[in-house]
Amino acid sequence: MPVDQSVVGKELPPLTMTVDAGRLRFFAKAIGETNPVFTDLGAAKAAGHRDLPVPPTFLFGIELESPDPFGWLSCIGVDLRRVLHGEQSFTYHSPAVAGDVLTVAPRIGDVYSKKGGTLEFIEKASTVTRENGDLVAELKTVIAVRNPARASEATGNVGGASEATGNVGGASEATGNVKAAK
């Protein structure tokens, strides 16, 4: 069952997050960050930041603070287990730091399929703004859905996954993904 084209252009609920210094330090720990500018307020200020700077990819997580961050996928019939991250981009307009109150507004963009629907792609564009309305960043996400036609019957269906693997030569990301996982 292909992803319903009627979702194209659909706006998802905006989400607001206060950037917490402790969360930034946790993020730094999780990615092995050693640059003190991301964890030490003195180092950050000495480097000219208002507060601890937000690392380049941290903004991706704002909308995941939603109580049901992947709910929009199940609403359009997509099984999260068959989702792969295809592409991600950030365009930065204004630096964000700890203490900023940021709001992300996601919108579903294009939906298209390759290989006769064996792989479907969903694009999502999000803006991140500060309380005063300043644009902080624009994000674009492309997710690939493997073999959505079988998603509903696929629990434990290794054969279905393997067949999808073999069929997706046109989409290098998903092909490599699944093979590498095995």
Place this chain on the structure above:
Amino acid sequence: MTAVQDITVGTELPPLEMNPISRTTLALFAGASGDHNPMHIDIDVAKSAGLDDVFAHGMLSMAYLGRLLTDWVDPQAIRSYRVRFAAITPLHGKPTATGTVAGIDDVDGERRATLNLTVTLDDGTVTLIGDAVVAV
């Protein structure tokens, strides 16, 4: 940090070699990033989808590549940053982030370098391919 006047097309950023990715790495990144997708932290869910095990968040590798950038320029100097996820990173994969200056331009009165970026595993698998534009 490389002196601005030394940056030319072909300049290589110092590579960033990561430790092999463990289950603890993925648990911590799930919590810190907010991405709780069980495919990265729950082997039972991964098996239910026909995989042998969990695999790393793509955004973890993008964060490693982001470290390569911010080791080289101030975070405020990054104008854009994008990647394509070319292959997943399996558990115990050992990523290395690399970057090369592909171009230098003047845009909006600012000198900017375009960087070609990759993340590669020990076995040679290229997992991320991307680029970034930074003010230099």
